[in-house]
Amino acid sequence: MNLIIDAGNTRVKVAVFELDTLVDVVFFDQNIFLSEIKKLLKKHKIEQGILSSVSFLSEKKIEKLKSIVNLIILSAETKVPFINLYETPTTLGVDRIALVCGAVQKFPEKNILVIDAGTCITFDFVNDKSEYFGGAISPGIEMRYKALNTFTSKLPFLEKNYPEDFIGKNTRESMNSGVVNGVLQEIEGVINQYKNKFIHLTVVLTGGDTNFLSKQLKSSIFAHQNFLLEGLNEILIFNKNK
Numbered sequence: 378m379n380l381i382i383d384a385g386n387t388r389v390k391v392a393v394f395e396l397d398t399l400v401d402v403v404f405f406d407q408n409i410f411l412s413e414i415k416k417l418l419k420k421h422k423i424e425q426g427i428l429s430s431v432s433f434l435s436e437k438k439i440e441k442l443k444s445i446v447n448l449i450i451l452s453a454e455t456k457v458p459f460i461n462l463y464e465t466p467t468t469l470g471v472d473r474i475a476l477v478c479g480a481v482q483k484f485p486e487k488n489i490l491v492i493d494a495g496t497c498i499t500f501d502f503v504n505d506k507s508e509y510f511g512g513a514i515s516p517g518i519e520m521r522y523k524a525l526n527t528f529t530s531k532l533p534f535l536e537k538n539y540p541e542d543f544i545g546k547n548t549r550e551s552m553n554s555g556v557v558n559g560v561l562q563e564i565e566g567v568i569n570q571y572k573n574k575f576i577h578l579t580v581v582l583t584g585g586d587t588n589f590l591s592k593q594l595k596s597s598i599f600a601h602q603n604f605l606l607e608g609l610n611e612i613l614i615f616n617k618n619k
Contacts, residue, residue: 380417380426380446381609383472384410384434385495392606393421397614399603407434411441418445427451427613429471429605449616451475451609458482458615459507472605473501473512478615479608480581481507488575492564492598493605495584496520500567504575515563518586521556537589561593568596 378400381392389410393401401421405413417423427449428434428442442448449455451471459481463469472493480489486505490512493499497520500512516524518537526534535552543558545551564582572578582591583604591600601607 378421378423379610379613380414380421380423381606381613382410382414382426382428382430382442383475383605383609384428384430385472389413390606391417392603392610393417393423394606394610397607397610399606402603402606411438414442415445425449425613425617427609429475429609431470431472449613451612455612456616457612459503459509461509463509463511470499473499475605475608475612476501476583477503477509477608478611479604482611483581483604483607484579487579488571488577489579489581490568490571491581491583491604492567493584494518494560494564494582494586494590498560498564498584502571505577513567518556518560518589521560522552525552525556537586539593557593561590564590564594565596568598 379394381394383390388404389407390404391414392399423446426446429451451474453467453469457474457478459477476491476493480491480503488505489503491501494517496517498515498517502512503509522535525532535549537557538553540550540554540558543554545554568580580596580598581604582598582600583602587600587602591598
């Protein structure tokens, strides 16, 4: 079985795959992730693992992890099943690498736009020849609410909520419209930009805000909460077979 570790900006997400089938997934804070992984190792017969980290896990924690499981640390040097045409490949986030791997495995020979709606909203495009070109990075929903509160003197910090109308009739409604409706319009606009250039386009939405956003989007999309985990598993399988 494969152990998949996604250390994000806010939490750690860990999954167990048997070949390409997801059999277990858990979430927890970084400060307890080693003890929680040890529990998974007792529960499942793990053969190998992969770590994708966009946060600042200490070298000490990573070394401890490597001492208890055969581990690949995902980086720009890791072998992947796509052609990376990004101009600065060493600066490409490992989460974006994993998403592209998931895309080329799930939708071979397709033009694919992967939208990851989490702390940031990332857009990543790979064409039908498995060539990755890049995309875009934008502030996520919670980041936008925090910015309104942090960089103004009177605007409150709000929990995300669907706007009742795009015309906000008070401050709270105006903020919800500005943030949520703004994100929705941004995503729809970016999708349309790609569709205008690539007629046959497959769109995947993933990340923590998948369920919140997918109900409101008009474009045809594949909503997949665990797409990054599947991409990491594909990288692990790809490297094992090399």
